[in-house]
Amino acid sequence: EAGVAQSPRYKIIEKRQSVAFWCNPISGHATLYWYQQILGQGPKLLIQFQNNGVVDDSQLPKDRFSAERLKGVDSTLKIQPAKLEDSAVYLCASSYLISYEQYFGPGTRLTVT
């Protein structure tokens, strides 16, 4: 069974630029999560989708972050404009329905200079 796929793996941008991350969850997993992991901290949930609907986006900085999950499968997370404090690893996870046992992708390491 293929795991959660994410791309790119690494991205370096300058502040005020925009960036997008892509995630393809495990086949059949209806729930998709985006987490932000800042160096030295644990992952923090940004947004959760159930199929193509948003379940929780209370921690998403909506003035600069946006996410969508068209057709209930792939998802993209966008940051526009980026700030220095957005430097982090962005993890995508998926689960069968709503489950505490989430399967994580390898993450995208973003560096904002």
Place this chain on the structure above:
Amino acid sequence: DQQVKQNSPSLSVQEGRISILNCDYTNSMFDYFLWYKKYPAEGPTFLISISSIKDKNEDGRFTVFLNKSAKHLSLHIVPSQPGDSAVYFCAASVPGANNLFFGTGTRLTVIP
């Protein structure tokens, strides 16, 4: 506000000995707890979990203990193996919510 805390950033253990990783939480509403293991350049992988109605859950070499009165849980690995060297995250969730609150992680090094 960090609701899940792992106060030991690192731990070194000899191969074959027991590894004990600790986690404390502040939110008494948490009812489900998980441990994730993370290797470099990979995402966290689920290891073991425990519901608040239990005080122990065992899976092979891994055992998680929950002390609700102390708001403390621990992960025991016996015997420790070099392949267990990784960062271990404790996570917790409240009833009806789907998001996990993670600790800051403990880096375990098992010395051959």
